[in-house]
Amino acid sequence: MTVYLFIVALFILGLGGMSLLPNLLRKLLAMNVMQVAVIVFFLAAAFKDGASVPILAESGPEGIAAEGYMNPLPHTLMLTAIVVSVSTTGLALGILIRIRRRFDTLNEVSLLRRLR
Amino acid sequence: MRESLPGLLVAVPLAGAALVPLIGALFRRGARETALVLHAGVFAIALALFALVQDGAPIAYAMGGWPGPWGIELRLDGLSALMALLTAGMACFAAPLDLSGRRSGAAGGRTSPFGDSLLRGVLLLLLAGLLGIVATRDLFNLFVFMEISSLAAYTLIAAGGGKATIAAFRYLLAGTAAGSLYLFGVGFLYALTGTLNMDDLPVQLAAAAPGAALATGVTLIAIGLSIKAALFPLHGWLPDVYVFAPTATTGFIAAVMAKVSAYALLRLLGETLFGVEAGAFVLDVLLWLGIGGVLVGGALAIAQTDVARMLAWSSISAMGTILIAVAVGSELAVTAALFHVVAHALAKGCFFFAAGALAGGLGLSRVQSWAGLASRLPGTAVAVTVAAFSLIGLPPVAGFFSKYLLLAATWNAGGAAGAAAFAALIASSLLAAVYLFRVLEAVWFRSPAQGSLLAEAPRTGPERLRLPRPLVFAVGALAALTLAGGLFAAAVERRLPRWPLPEPVGAASDLSRLDSARQEGAGTPGRRVLR
Amino acid sequence: MTDPVSLRPFAALLPGIVAALPILLCRRRPNLREGVTFLAGAVQLAAAVSMLPATLDGAAVTTPEIALLPGVALQFRADALGLLFLILSSVLWLATSAYSVGYMRSLKYGHQTGYFAAFAVAAASAAGIALAANLVTFLICYEILTVSTWPLVLHLRKPRVLASGRAYLAYTLFAGQLLLGAVVWTAALAPGAGFTPGGFLAGSASDGALRVLFVLFLVGVGAKAAVFPLHGWLPAAMVAPTPVSALLHAVAVVKAGAFGMLRITGWVFGPDLMWALDLALPLALLAGGTILFASLRAMTEDHLKRRLAYSTVSQLSYIVLGGAIGSPLALAGAAFHIAAHGFLKITLFFCAGSVYAATGKDRISQLGGLGRIMPITFAAFAVGALGMAGFPFLPGFLSKWNLGLGGMDSGQHWVAALLATSGALNLAYYFPVLKTAVFEGSPAPRLPYGRTIVRAEELPPRPRLIEPTPWLWAPPVFAAAAALVLGLFPDFGPGFWSLAEAAAASVTDGARDLTALYRGGPSR
Amino acid sequence: MSPAPGKTRLRHGVPRILGALAFAALLGGLVAGIRDLPRLGDPASPAATHVSPRFIEAAARETGAANMVTAVLADYRGYDTLGETAVIFAAGLGCLIILALAAADRRETPPPGLTHRFGSPILDVSARVLTPWILMFALYVLIHGHVSPGGGFQGGVLFGSGLVVVRLVRGRRGPAFGPGPRAALVLACAGVLAFLGIGFLAMAFGGEFLDYGTLPLGGDEAHVRELATLGVEAAVFAAVAGTVCVLFATISAGVRETEAARSAGSASPPGSDG
Secondary structure (H helix, E strand, O other), X not given: OHHHHHHHHHHHHHHHHHHHOOEHHHHHHHHHHXXXXXHHHHHHHHOEOXXXXXXXXXXXXXXXXXXXXOOHHHHHHHHHHHHHHHHHHHHHHHXXXXXXXXXXXXXXXXXXXXXX | OHHHHHHHHHHHHHHHHHHHHHHHHHHXXXXXXXXXXXXXXXXHHHHHHHHHHHHOOOEEEEHHHOOOOOOOEEEEOHHHHHHHHHHHHHHHHHOOOOOOOHHHOHHHHOOOOOOOHHHHHHHHHHHHHHHHHHHEOEHHHHHHHHHHHHHHHHHHHHOOOOHHHHHHHHHHHHHHHHHHHHHHHHHHHHHHHOOOEOOHHHHHHHHOXXXXXXXXHHHHHHHHHHHHOOOOOOOOOHHHHHHHOOHHHHHHHHHHHHHHHHHHHHHHHHHHOOOOHHHHXXXXXXXXXXXXXXXXXXXXXXXXXXXXXXXXXXXXXXXXHHHHHHHHOOHHHXXXXXXXXXXXXXXXXXXXXXXXXXXXXXXXXXXXXXXXXXXXXXXXXXXXXXXXXXXXXXXXXXXXXXXXXXXXXHHHHOHHHHHHHHHHHHHHHHHHHHHHHHHHHHHHHOOOOOOOHHHHOOOOOOOOOOOOHHHHHHHHHHHHHHHHHHHOHHHHHHHOOOOOOOOOOOOOOOHHHHHHHHHHHHHOOOOOOOO | OOOOEOOHHHHHHHHHHHHHHHHHHOOOOHHHHHXXXXXXXXXXHHHHHHOHHHHHOOOOEEOOOEEEEOOEEEOEEEOHXXXXXXXXXXXXXXXXXXXXXXXXXXXXXXXXXXXXXXXXXXXXXXXXXXXXXXXXXXXHXXXXXXXXXXXXHOOOOOHHHHHHHHHHHHHHHHHHHHHHHHHHHHHHXXXXXXXXXXXXXXXXXXXXXXXXXXXXXHHHHHOOOOOOOOOOHHHHHHHOOHHHHHHHHHHXXXXXXXXXXXXXXXXXXXXXXXXXXXXXXXXXXXXXXXXXXXXXXXXXXXEXXXXXXHHHXXXXXXXXXXXXXXXXXXXXXXXXXXXXXXXXXXXXXXXXXXXXXXXOOOEHHHOOOHHHHXXXXXXXXXXXXXXHHOOOOOHHHHHHHHHHHHHHHOOOOHHHHHHHHHHHHHHHXXXXXXXXXXXXXXXOOOOOOOOOOOOHHHOOOOOOOOOOOHHHHHHHHHHHHHXXXXXXXXXXXXXXXXXXXXXXXXXXXXXXXXXXXXXXXOOO | OXXXXXXXXXXXXXXXXXXXXXXXXXXXXXHHHHHOOOXXXXXXXXXXXXXXHHHHHHHHHHHOOOEHHHHHHHHHXXXXXXXXXXXXXXXXXXXXXXXXXXXXXXXXXXXOOOHHHOOXXXXXXXXXXXXXXXXXXXXXXXXXXXXXXXXXXXXXXXHHHHHHHHHHHHOOOOOOOOOOHHHHHHHHHHHHHHHHHHHHHHHHOOOOOOOHHHOOOOOOHHHHHHHHHHHHHHHHHHHHHHHHHHHHHHHHHHHHHHHHHHHHHHHOOOOOOO
């Protein structure tokens, strides 16, 4: 429950930062915080009491008990999600550089003024 | 062959996305031709799939030979095949165009040493992403392909340079927030059911007790997809994107991208989660938001003086219309929604291509600057007129029939919401008439301002105004399709998929039956028997 | 009696649409271009007349249904009322085309190719409205008519004209969307129903719902029919060239609206239901009010065409009035008035246009003396004006007489009084036109005070007749002559009266023999 | 929910109140939602009992991978991984386009004040010593992904980073090390195509797309799948390493230009560039 509350707080913080922070770079960082919240949320779903990491300890297919290992699926999914998050951040940084070069500011309000 | 088409539908454009830049980097030529061939190929695959599912039997495809819920399944039924056909078709129109936004001097006059092969690769990625969303039956896979399409879209938009980069960044923030909300929602569903498969999910949910977690998950998914679909009041990112993106990008994105998200909404809320109380509730909310979007979008479109911005608001209104129909959810309503999706994609694509060509190539971005267009570019004027009729819903073009079906569907829905939607649809037509006839009046009946480009250009001779040939083709073909969609409305309607009303959850199927059904399919080539 | 299924109605519909393309292609050959127009008009008229025998026999040539959407089909049917309107609009389209040639060329207007193309499409859609067998077909043709007449209204492309064009669109598109809503609603109440004599809506929904539906229809169709208070666009649209005004008033737009009101009252709701829902009397009162209001308003207009426009507002409410009352004679009178008003009003517009083309004058106060130098034109004008007022031996009399009788039949005695008043008002606003033109603005010089003897050289030169080209005076003469013939022999030629009678009889249940009720006026 | 996140500046009046309400509603909904979730770590939760047991119990038997995450990533849900590769490839292409690669190839004098950060002997020596190990470790991570944490992505990132480290340390004035932007792009494209190629190959041998089991590599199916998975991971490795290099090349070029533009100051007013 505490973990979940932490996740929700992280998510709301990220989303709020994206909405409220005036600087685009800060918005981007807030976006990363938000994404991390979702990633942690999935990983929480993988957790099992008393289970080990999802790598087969002993060879031999017999006697593998599902209870003995963490759920590998969320880990897999979150690997992908992390890559997605990193890619998005990379692209966003590229766009930010371009914006900075063109408009000489990353302040959203002054940029929006230029947009109209 | 039939069995492998769904896999090819996504794999071919993905391969193209890597192949085209590779050719561009290695050979410096041939990239454009390769891209065009690939687009045509994808369209052919989509067409073949669309023809194959006409008999009503969906074509399922287990990626990697692993059936759901363990592996990722694709499925092309009438609905997804239609969306795939529309997406691939619109991409064919955008593909030959100049993807770099020359109008605002993108890239500062520099051209990449790879030519525009990179942009063509990104367009193929966008196509692959959208087709992936359409084809998949897996919630997480949908997220992955949503992000592929989003990243590709951000790139294509930002390639416009200048203000387009700001629009692209804001879209990126909104889109990523949408993706995260969606994924968060999927996380809730996963924690409750342990599955990501859209067929398995209702079965598992039927076993689980409905609760707040489920409602939260469904709501998060709905919000995420609504942002992507630019559903009022989550539409904030859309107008700037449509205004500043390069012509080809705007035409393609405006025609299909938001609609694919609406498709995902329909799939998830209308089908997978339909039996769920929270799903039904969210649909009710969507109906009212759709009504709001229809009215607000139409009203704000009137307030615009820039053609592209006006069209952008009109798109918000159209998304509202589609979501109304999706939310009503009856067979007729979904048919109407699909008809409207097709009609609107054709008309809006045509209009945006024309508007982009005029704004980008000739600097004619304001409604008033279009005055006298008919005398200098009569073909474009006719195409724009046809598109405008369709957007308003005047006979005999396609938009009229979609509007008729929509009205009939909302009327049959009954109740206060149905009546309100009915009235909102009529009002939206009137609003559309106001802002579009303003354009038509300028195009046909006003004379160009003294000294303006249109006034100076000669009417005939080699010096007369001309648009790039691929644009002329795109605009003309889309206008012709819009007209044909109206004249042969019955034929179009017949080919639209019937909305498969979901069977009552629980009685429908359980996992063992699902598995045995797969076992039966084991005899077909490429289908592996599970141990 | 089963209706013969045939594709022949399409022969009346397609000429106009098909002709638009060659008209656009012949932009450099004006004579060829107008030839195409006449050919199309002739084909349309011939096709219309060819369906006449079957219709007079009580059967209606019907096309097969063309499915548009599930439960929505395009179908055309040449019943008596439709054929009456179709023949009228075909004849008048031909007359207006001839007149347009003279008018547009003598005033050297531009954009003539687009003009004739739009005109052809408008005529075709009017034909479609006439023959529509169900509401959806009616609606489609109705919207196409709106759109195709829009360029005609905007023809002169001046700022004031553009403003009028906006008003025109605002009214007609608004009405069109409400009509669309009403059509969808009706389709939900009675799926697949076509126009049925006597109506098909009875008992399909609660009274309140049907009343709301009727209001939607009333606004949807009434705006085109220029029923008060939805008449604002009509005087504004007078900025269009005169042949366009003629088209709006006599051939297509307003007439289509009035025709639509008859269809709605007679073929969708039906007179019985109208009375049962307490809709007939309010509608009749609304129409009556419009008649009086527009007549009074016409008197204040100095602009000739605008006065004619208000006259139209008033006259077309006769048709609405007849539809509202719904008794056999009233319906017959209303249906006949479609034809009567068509011939009369087009005469008046042709005359007004000829005057403008010859002298550039468009205000009544400027007309002084013109009657003496344009005798043919003003003779025709006089015929039209008297006919409008309901003078005997002219067609307006027949329609008003029957309307009055119809009103009496259904106990609405005020109708007769209203018609008499309206006739007087008609005279009151048409007479000054003639008076000014013929008796006033004397070419005689104003004499110095006190002198009574005029020297010969002080007399003005003998006024020269300035009748314009035959293209401009022949059409009004033809229309006036046609009106005279129609007044004297209402069944001459295509048999407008028989058609009107048959239409009325079909709605009010054929058992009630119209001729038996008919106790006055010229007999058959 | 009210306005699109990232869209509105919640500055004044009604929008601010609406925004605050929207956030409050979201917070409330989320808290209500999490209270209703299965207990953290519950071995009987649906996520632990429904689909996932098969991955744990059968992965080694079916795919030959002891690392279940790798088995799911590259085999059961190989299609997701293909999409993931496409995502990172899209980001690479995107940066390349947006930052106009041409600028990166143009010779420019580095702005003064930037050079002194490079060329430190300590960093230089460290990089020389570390880089080969980083690259080697990247390959290890790739190959060993089957039985331990690791795989193509991790390896690719490490490999790319190893190449980047040298550039970071030496600056652009140093001798070129590793692939240039064009070669990096080719590498990335080739990686993506190789992944897809394995998928198509499986199709050609009668399987479904990415159905490695049908590949004629000899041995039992698990073994074949193991080999193919390695191939896929290698493809991902190439794609990711290439993309990392592309990203670094373009972003560093972009940063450099920004700095250059700023040092040029008023000479080139903002807005002169597209």
